[in-house]
Amino acid sequence: xxxxxxxMSRSNTRSRRSQWKAAAVSLVSCPQxxxxxxxxVACPSCGTYNRRQVIEPSA
Amino acid sequence: xxxxxxxxxxxxxxAHERLILSNLATQLFQHGRITTTVAKAKRLRPLAExxxxxxxxxxxxxxxxxxxxxxxxxxxxxxxxxxxxxFAERPGGYTRxxxxxxxKGDAAPMAVxxxxxxxxxxxxxTTAPAAPAPKAEETEAPKAEETPAEETAEAPKAEExxxxxxxx
Numbered sequence: 001x002x003x004x005x006x007x008m009s010r011s012n013t014r015s016r017r018s019q020w021k022a023a024a025v026s027l028v029s030c031p032q033x034x035x036x037x038x039x040x041v042a043c044p045s046c047g048t049y050n051r052r053q054v055i056e057p058s059a
Numbered sequence: 060x061x062x063x064x065x066x067x068x069x070x071x072x073x074a075h076e077r078l079i080l081s082n083l084a085t086q087l088f089q090h091g092r093i094t095t096t097v098a099k100a101k102r103l104r105p106l107a108e109x110x111x112x113x114x115x116x117x118x119x120x121x122x123x124x125x126x127x128x129x130x131x132x133x134x135x136x137x138x139x140x141x142x143x144x145x146f147a148e149r150p151g152g153y154t155r156x157x158x159x160x161x162x163k164g165d166a167a168p169m170a171v172x173x174x175x176x177x178x179x180x181x182x183x184x185t186t187a188p189a190a191p192a193p194k195a196e197e198t199e200a201p202k203a204e205e206t207p208a209e210e211t212a213e214a215p216k217a218e219e220x221x222x223x224x225x226x227x
Contacts, residue, residue, distance in 0.1 A: 041158045042171075054157045054171055 065105075067098040080106055081128045087154075088129065088138045092173030100156045100172040107172075111153045114143035142174065149179050 027036040033046040042049040047057040070076045083103045086093050088110075095103070110128060113121040117139055129135050146153050157171045 038160070041160050044160055049157050055159050 064102075066102045069099060069102060081130065084110060085129050085131050085134050087172060087174070088134050088142060089131075091176070092171055094159070094169060094171050096162075097156070097158060097168040097170045100170040103172060104154050104156060108151065108153050110138065111143060111146055112151075114138045115146060117143060145176070149175070 026039060028039045029035070030037045030043040030046060030048070032048045032051055033043060035043065035045045037043040037045070042054040045057060047053055047055040068076065069079045079099070080102060083093065083095060083099060084107050087103065087107055106128070110125050113125050122135065122139060125135055125138065126132070129138070153175055155173055155175050157173075159169050159171055161167060162169050
């Protein structure tokens, strides 16, 4: 069975993990209430999509 | 070679998947709009629209074919007598999926799938006739505006060219 030959150094481990990044969520402004919302998703604050009421507003 | 169905596989077995989809279709026709996951909504849409197309034909053969999916006779009756006539003029596209964000708990992307209830004419007036009608009316006016504008645009260019020649 293949096994690692050398211990992975803290430096290499931390260098690898430094690339684990979270990407910022892209946001657009709602045409109805101007609050930021995710594109192609109904606005969570006013509950509209394309100015059409889809859901009850959560807030 | 058989082509696999588009979209995610649902449930644990083909029988489970058929049950999930038939239950979703039944609930959709019963309530008009249901909230479910995006994956299930995307699988449900072609099935529901096929059933509505069968309901629009409305004969006993199509009714029996729909009954193999939607087991509830009351819902099938509602589909054939009330839902299908509202879509008589609409050439497909009977349902609408709107994403509504992720579910709390497992962050599953959720969607609302609903039967389209808006009349078809409003859509046409906003898209097709609205665009050509103003054009036909305004064709004369913008042309009259455009030609002097072009002349004025050309005139400074010519003047500039002359000025450049003078400078040279």
